[in-house]
Amino acid sequence: MSRAAFRDVVLACPVSVPYERFSARGAQYFIGTALRGLLAEGGLAKREVDGLCASSFSLFPDSGIGLLRALGLEATWLDTIPLGGASGIVALRRAARAVESGDADIVACIAGDTCAPGGFREATARFSQASQDAVYPVGAGGPNASFAMITDHYMRRFGAVAEDFGRLCVAQRANAGPNPRALLRKPITLEEYLASRPISAPVRLLDCVMPCAGAEAFLVMRREEAEARGLPHCHLLAATERHNAYADDPVQERGGWAADRETLFAAAGVTPAGVDLFQSYDDYPVISFLQLEDLGFCAKGEAGAFVAAHDLSTTGDFPMNTGGGQHSTGQAGAAGGFLGLTETLRQLTGAAEGRAVPGARIGLVSGFGMIAYDRGLSCGAAVLAAA
Amino acid sequence: MDSTLDRPLPVTTLETEPFWEGARAGRLVLMRCAECGRLAPPLAPRCPACLSAARAPQTCSGRVSLRGRTVLHLPALPGHPPPLVVVECAVAEEPAVMLVALDPEGISERLPPGAALRLGFATEANGQAYAVVAGAGA
Numbered sequence: 055m056s057r058a059a060f061r062d063v064v065l066a067c068p069v070s071v072p073y074e075r076f077s078a079r080g081a082q083y084f085i086g087t088a089l090r091g092l093l094a095e096g097g098l099a100k101r102e103v104d105g106l107c108a109s110s111f112s113l114f115p116d117s118g119i120g121l122l123r124a125l126g127l128e129a130t131w132l133d134t135i136p137l138g139g140a141s142g143i144v145a146l147r148r149a150a151r152a153v154e155s156g157d158a159d160i161v162a163c164i165a166g167d168t169c170a171p172g173g174f175r176e177a178t179a180r181f182s183q184a185s186q187d188a189v190y191p192v193g194a195g196g197p198n199a200s201f202a203m204i205t206d207h208y209m210r211r212f213g214a215v216a217e218d219f220g221r222l223c224v225a226q227r228a229n230a231g232p233n234p235r236a237l238l239r240k241p242i243t244l245e246e247y248l249a250s251r252p253i254s255a256p257v258r259l260l261d262c263v264m265p266c267a268g269a270e271a272f273l274v275m276r277r278e279e280a281e282a283r284g285l286p287h288c289h290l291l292a293a294t295e296r297h298n299a300y301a302d303d304p305v306q307e308r309g310g311w312a313a314d315r316e317t318l319f320a321a322a323g324v325t326p327a328g329v330d331l332f333q334s335y336d337d338y339p340v341i342s343f344l345q346l347e348d349l350g351f352c353a354k355g356e357a358g359a360f361v362a363a364h365d366l367s368t369t370g371d372f373p374m375n376t377g378g379g380q381h382s383t384g385q386a387g388a389a390g391g392f393l394g395l396t397e398t399l400r401q402l403t404g405a406a407e408g409r410a411v412p413g414a415r416i417g418l419v420s421g422f423g424m425i426a427y428d429r430g431l432s433c434g435a436a437v438l439a440a441a
Numbered sequence: 442m443d444s445t446l447d448r449p450l451p452v453t454t455l456e457t458e459p460f461w462e463g464a465r466a467g468r469l470v471l472m473r474c475a476e477c478g479r480l481a482p483p484l485a486p487r488c489p490a491c492l493s494a495a496r497a498p499q500t501c502s503g504r505v506s507l508r509g510r511t512v513l514h515l516p517a518l519p520g521h522p523p524p525l526v527v528v529e530c531a532v533a534e535e536p537a538v539m540l541v542a543l544d545p546e547g548i549s550e551r552l553p554p555g556a557a558l559r560l561g562f563a564t565e566a567n568g569q570a571y572a573v574v575a576g577a578g579a
Contacts, residue, residue, distance in 0.1 A: 187451040187484045191571035192543040193518030194511070194527040195448060202511035203529050210554050255512040255524075302537050305508050305529065428529060428539060 059321055062277040063150040064287035065438065067095035068396035068405065070235050073268035073384045076171050081112040082124050084166035084386070088271035089125055092162050096273055096285055103273075105131035105158030107149050109141035109165035109388035111177055131158035138423030139335045140295065141165055142270075142392035143434030147293050149274035159279060166269030167387025174265040177387075185427040198254040198262060200425045201338040205256050207305040208340050211355070216256065218358025219339035220247035223260055223381060225366040226336065230378025232408035237266060237384040263337040268386030270396045286441075288402040288417075292321035293436035295421075303429075309422060310433035311348035319350070322416075322437035326350045329437075330414040331401055332372070333394030335422035336379040341430070345420045349435060373411045376401060394419040395436070402440040415440045450569055456486050459498040464562045464570035469503050471538065472496040480535035503560045504579055505530035505540065510549055518543075520565070526550070528574060530558060542572035549574055 069091035071084050085108065093100060106129050108118040118134040121127070131152045135141045142165065149161035170176075178196040185195050194200075208214055224244055230236035242260060250260040273285075280287040294317055296310025311318075319325055326349065334342040343357035351372075352360040364372035377383065377397045380390045398417035400406040417438045424431040453461050456472075460483040463470025472481045474488035475495040481487075487494050509529035517525055526544040531537070542560055549558065561575035 183452065184484065186449050187457070189527075189541045190448045191451065191565075191569050192527055192541055193513060193521065193525050194541055195517075198515075199511050199513060199517075199527060203509035206511060207509045207554070252512065252514045254514065257511070304531050304536065304539060427541070 057317070057321070060150050060290050060292065061154055063154060063274065063290045064277050064280045064441070065146070065272050065274055065290060065395065065399050066280050066285040066287040067092050067273045068399040069095055069271040070396055071166065071269035072235065073237050073266045073386055075169070075237060075264070075266050075384070077168050077267035078170065079168055079267070081110045081166055081168045082121065084168060084267060084269040085110065085113070085121060085164050086125050088164045088166055088269040089162060092271050092273055096283065098160070100127060103127065103160050103162050104129055105149065105152050105161030107133045107135060107145040107161055107163045109135045109137070109145060109391065110167050111138070111387045112167045112173070129158070131161065137391070137432045138388055139337065139391040140421040140423035140432035140434045141388045142395045143293060143419065143421035143436050144295050144432070146274060146290065146395065146436055147295060147434070150290055150293070153274055153276050159275060161274045162271060163274055163392070164269060164271040165388040165392040167267060167389060169265050169267040169387070182426055189427045195427065197337065197425050198257055200427050201340060202254040202257040203428065204306050205261070205338065205340040208307060208343065209256060211307060214358045216248055216258070217244065218361065219261060220244045222339045222342055222361050223247055225361070226375045226379045226381045229367060229376055229409065230382030233377040233383070236378045236382040237264065238382045239378070257338065261338050263380050263385040263390070266384035266386050268384070268389055270386070270389040270392035272392070272396055272399055286403040286405065288399055288441060289439045291323065291437040291439050292318050293434065294318045295432070295434035297432045299433065306429035307344070308348050308354070309344050309430065311345060311420065311435055314435070315348065315350045318435055318437060324416055324437060329416050329418045330373065331376055331398065331411045331417045332374045333397055333417070333419045334375060334379070335391065335394065335420050336375055336381050337385060337390065341422055345422070349418065349420060368409050368411045373414070376406065376409055376411060391421050391423055394421070398438050402438060450567070457484050460484070461570060463498070463500065464572070465564055465568070467562045469501040469532070469560060470498050471501055471532070471534070473499045480532070480538060482538045483540070501532060501534050503575070504533035505558050505560050506533065506536070507549055507552055507554055507556045507558055508539065528558070530560065540572050542574055544574040546574070548577050552577060
């Protein structure tokens with residue numbers, strides 16, 4: 055059965071709460087700051103927001119319901135998406151159906167996390183029961199080791215070398231230069247990348263995303279609502295999600311995108327060649343490689359050659375992670391899964407100051423989340439179009 | 442103990458008890474489904490193929506093939522200073538079942554993917570057992 059297309063659903067009001075490397079504040083503070091930003095950006099009274107979709111690791115043991123109380127919101131629709139880097143795409147899909155059906159008129163999608171010194175290690179320690187049971191006894195519980203296994207496998211299987219990953223990291227950091235929100239803006243060279251110290255070989259320091267505190271948010275509503283309010287917006291053309299795909303692959307070398315890309319592009323009415331900008335989920339470069347391949351930009355195993363053959367800058371022939379990606383901004387927990395959406399929304403509404411992709415009409419955003427010590431379990435992607 | 446290395450220990454349930462008991466005795470014990478015959482990963486709550494709970498423990502050979510490898514350069518395990526070699530291996534009796542093991546002697550070094558290894562188990566002073574690479578070759 056084919057899925058029903060999204061009808062006249064738009065995204066508006068991208069909000070990014072400035073990132074901090076460490077913070078003594080709580081997750082609710084960052085999420086509340088994002089909500090305040092959404093109201094200011096949209097010229098909305100708080101009571102006009104009748105739906106909330108929240109994502110956070112450090113909010114635990116609370117969920118969205120605790121946020122309503124803490125932020126004084128009353129809602130007719132509420133969801134909590136515990137899917138890490140896939141949260142943004144999934145939140146968008148949930149919220150889109152809510153406004154389509156009229157269950158809500160304006161949904162605030164917010165992801166935010168805090169990051170205390172040592173907090174990342176703590177968060178890692180209670181990330182999943184599977185990791186706790188399967189790999190903590192041998193010391194390999196965190197994302198570095200998991201992505202190192204995937205990277206090691208990818209290198210052996212497809213003949214990739216460190217320089218392949220390094221080129222992507224260098225290009226993304228260059229894109230961060232004009233992005234005032236990025237914590238890491240100083241350009242890096244391929245030599246610096248190669249010389250960076252091993253963390254969980256073959257993963258180097260400059261492969262690893264940097265944990266931080268912050269939040270990302272946007273509003274989802276029907277097109278007529280945004281037009282009546284005069285809010286700059288972009289359209290949701292298509293979006294897919296797939297969880298626990300290819301479970302029998304011994305080591306992850308593809309994600310659920312591969313199973314859904316035809317559905318995604320057909321529903322959006324575009325082809326990979328028609329995409330003006332691409333935001334991958336970029337916590338480690340190998341995962342960006344899988345997305346480039348599984349979303350159809352190049353064949354399996356050829357992402358390294360693809361990156362080397364293209365200019366990923368905002369004025370290049372394949373603008374990718376146009377604000378520098380999480381790799382440069384930092385990863386504010388679940389907000390990392392929203393970053394590609396807020397960046398694309400800015401690009402498609404003419405709000406990407408100093409780093410606009412000229413003439414951008416179509417943006418593809420990808421999400422990837424919930425690394426379960428040997429593979430990421432959730433994948434999603436969305437195609438957005440300028441109004 | 443360095444408190445920054447503290448991590449919650451595995452939680453033993455009725456379903457995973459045979460695996461952990463076997464591990465403490467140095468044996469790889471997996472559950473084989475009585476209905477469909479599939480061998481389950483160590484921590485599966487039921488048969489992941491058919492969802493049956495009718496299963497019987499089976500002692501496996503410990504023979505595995507190397508799938509992935511990483512060298513941890515940051516402190517990760519109390520009493521085991523870095524670098525630590527960690528490998529991901531597929532169980533010979535059922536290649537879809539993956540195990541993560543410590544390779545304290547670096548046996549997997551310079552071995553290609555797919556290379557045959559033998560797994561054993563070690564037990565920490567706190568009673569926590571974990572898989573280790575015990576040798577190379579079938």
